[in-house]
Amino acid sequence: MSLRARIDALADFVETRTGAKRLLSHALDEPIAGGARWAYVFGSMLTAVFGLQAVTGLLLMSAYSPSTQTAWASVHHVTYVTQGGWLVRGLHHFGAQAMIVLLGMHLFQVALFGAYKRPREVNWWFGLLLLGATLAFSLTGYLLPWDQKGYWATRVATNIAGTIPVVGASQQALIQGGSDYSSLTLTRFYALHVGVLPAALIGALVAHIALFRKHGVTPPHGADLTRKDLFFPRQLWKDVQAAIVVFGVIVYFAFRHHGAPLDAPADPASDYPARPEWYFLSLFELLKYFHGPLELLGTVVLPGLAGAYLFLLPLLDRKESLRARDRVLPLLPLFGLGVAVVVLTVMALRHDARDEKFQAARRRADLSAAKALALAAKGIPPEGPLAMMKADPEVLGEALFTKHCQGCHVLGDLGSREEASAPVLDGWGSEAWVLSMLDDPDHDARFGRTPYKGMMPSMTRCKPDDASCKPMKPEDARSVAAFLAAGADDGAPPPTDAVRRDAARVRSGEAIVKTRCTTCHLYKGEGDDGGEGTAPELSGWGSRAWIRAQVMNPASKATYREKALAPGMKKYMPAFEGELKPAEADVLAAWVHQRARR
Template structure:
């Protein structure tokens, strides 16, 4: 007995294949019918890549990000699988919306296809929900904060919103329980529902056939194979090609830094929720319900009720136009709001800086992960590594007053000297020329303490006795101070002698000064790592500034950090300021 006969005797596969090949398409084959088939192929792609991802993924707040980073960077072709899965999910949303939109235009919601149409609507909802539950699983900043935004929207729903939010999060904030629940939903519950609904929708679609635009279409038909099958394959190949191209161009799906609940990440939902996010803006406070519940509820309600509002099977598109216009307006409004949200963010310079900072943090985290993620998790890796911890220390303890490059408050909001270029010749010259400039000491309690070396004082009498410092002497002193910042003594330099002659009337130099009551700092070792470290530890220790600099009357002076930071963190911060400021 041949193998084919043996199999057919036990499975009946030939009859099934014959039924599939000989099936007809009433009204003739169309590319428009291929969207549903393409959606089925993409959902199959999601199932296959999802199973592959499950072999590596570890659903825990301390392991999730690390497992995704390992998949992305270490597993052969892991980035390809991630990319296909992520962009496939987004393609599935687009295809599901197109499939339903075409069904509405064709009137494929009317008798006897009402249930088929409602199942298609449910399919769109489930595809979106599946994508939403999958995004946070990577446990990076984008996924985490997107979840916060999305569950925040869910929480505004009256009566059931708070309960749903708690069920999803498993507590007040996302954590281990959140990942466990989302992982179960994403890999078990939702795929089962999607598969069941998709299978029933396909069965009913086959049973009733496509909706015909005119009675004349009923007299013509094509075989599914090869005419419609060829169209299905072409559309599916194009869609898969787009998914593959996006995967290649982005080198897989993006992965931000590990989720950090204490950070100031520029949170935004995924693109398919941007319209709802933007629509919330005109409705503050309690009015937000209009944007999150009332309007979406009316849109969904209208779509669900379409089969009941349009029961006449013989009406063409033009006769149904009054019913189709609202659907078109829904789509246009969603597109306009999505574009408006993207445009607003693109024009927001501060948002752009925050995004760039987040991307840089993500790249740094991936680089550190190649060295290995500790048992404490990826967030601990990022926080405790010297390269990232020193930035965090500056942001936490210094950036509320000082600016340094891109770090610190916005320009004009700083209340202490701008440390950008601190320790360089240019910075030293500027403080000698314009000590009361807002970027120097103009916003501090020390304003007016140091006179300009090049500009006469405002007092007319004092101005008569003023002599500007020779430019060559100014340069020599600035050169000497810049050498001090590099940790060198600069012995024998012209500036060393000039400091002793011109500056010790106020400043300390090797601990000596002509005015013991002066608040001017020590210039030996100025801006070097030991000098900055002494300043961080205690600005009034005498090693940098005298004790009088800490007088409570000098409101806003720099506090001591010796009780707030460990010696290790103080040293890390001092070296960071010395290195970064010099850039």
């Protein structure tokens, strides 16, 4: 028997027992009235991208762990540790977005060609069901990495579900698995995302394709119906070319983002500039225009009306004609809807681009994300990525400063210069800071907004009526600054242009401090001949130990003295001994020390 004959015999064996060949012929030899068309590729594209989502989704399932402690960590592991993981996640992430775009195109093509008309109404409704399922996929999938972006965006969505009258609270609790977000929210979303929705979508898709095969394509008005193609090969070749383009676009984005973005771990206590994914931005923008009791209009009524219109479209447009010109009225809302989505999306993007506060918050969020990735590379503790972040001295230091200090002080972009009632700490401990203090201690950025205003005179300038005043020479002021800044270095190497690199200048600064400054200040516990009790200790000034002592108790004499907490010193700096744990005080002091000299 020749090879060819053997193959044929094998094919016959399989065919008589399974009917596979007939099935394949049935799939491929679908007649296409009016011939193959580019306009028909969208449905096939959607099926193909859904296949991509199913394959990459199964792979991700094998590496994902849905709990608040492990979700972010496992997604980080997939993206940055597992070989090929970044690409698999990237394909899934951007594949989901491709589905949204293709759904829009498919919907418009079908509407434009009038393919929803009798007898295809039911198939149009199955299509809408698929649209809903896809949006539900997007919403549930967005939360799963449990990063800031997904967490906050999804919270807004579930809170909207909670505002619906009567059923709102129970509906939200059912979705979330409780009254608030927890690991149960993740397991529920996960079950929806990998179990319920795939089953629903596949079921609806089978019905959609079966009904499509039953009724066939809807060629556009004026098409040459004498022409007939089979699906294979001409339509399939068009579909394959389109699929290659779509796949190329998805791969391009996946490479550009090293897979897909991963924001910092979800932190319910943070202030995050929450935004939904771009395809929901129009709904997000809409919410800005409906206030108070009208809110439901933006969240439920208008989107609901849009959905109702799409559902009713086949019943509204019952004329036989497929010509778009004859169907302007029923199609008008669809195009209105399309324009509204585009306009609102552009508006949302423009508002954010011009909103400096949003941009600053976004930059902080990006820094936090970069920090999380750097920390996670060293391994994540069993308590989870959020605990890992909170324990990091830099993150914890900033959090403590934000909580306890920025109400009065300013440091970097923390605190408000307009409302500050304590010195601006940028550059605190540096020579420049000391020099500005010697020159104008009552400047708004120094002690001008504190109870100490007017207590320290300028050392470099004299009041016109003060005959006994001898201004400090600029050289001496620089020496004092060099000496004090050297103490504040706390072992850190001084900048290359610092005067304190010259040991002789530091020594001469010390001599001046010991003689001239101790008329009011303390130096190693000695000084203050006037007995005022207000000027602080200068030894170790600006060091971590000095900061820590000042934070815990500003009246301990290690920094300021008893007067620091006197009732007459309105808005004085309080002692934080009771509020801060000793370890927290260490972290805060180190953070302020390092941040002030950044």
